[in-house]
């Protein structure tokens with residue numbers, strides 16, 4: 493998993509430079525070797541390749557992925573979510589079942605630990621900026637506040653959202669901060685106002701964010 497550019501760059505950079513110089517893998521640019529024949533300096537060609545490779549691989553910082561398997565209070569797996577960093581935030585694709593139809597409070601919580609049956613171990617809402625709860629709260633919202641999850645009459649829900657203001661990469665809004673994070677679904681709808689959790693009631697499903 494590409495976590496930091498420096499972590500992935502050494503191997504891939506070397507490989508790319510090697511491909512370019514030895515194999516001439518880019519046919520539109522004939523391979524040129526060091527014109528001066530000197531062994532000491534770094535030739536311009538190589539600098540250009542390294543800069544090119546940095547540009548090519550810099551999206552890796554935004555290409556992080558993560559996943560979470562969701563469990564209910566009985567410890568049964570009832571769904572899963574995948575996460576991908578993109579320029580606007582983190583894209584989440586969630587599929588879950590065996591829930592009661594209707595709206596459910598849905599949040600990213602600040603601790604990556606899901607101990608049933610109450611899932612209190614997941615802590616409060618992910619809130620790196622010290623805000624209050626809810627999109628309708630003038631002092632809100634928590635970074636981990638999501639829209640209510642709308643569950644179909646058959647007990648399933650499928651959503652594909654971009655969660656803004658969080659990242660899978662480094663930084664204070666990282667979902668991989670030292671305590672980790674988890675995805676929690678509540679029994680009741682979130683009023684998107686009442687601090688700290690929108691009166692959304694018991695925690696009925698929980699999934700730890702993992703890479």
Ligand SMILES: [Cu+2]
Pocket residue numbers: 597598599600601617676677678689
């Ligand atoms: Cu919650």
Ligand SMILES: [Zn+2]
Pocket residue numbers: 599617624625626634636637688689
């Ligand atoms: Zn909240």
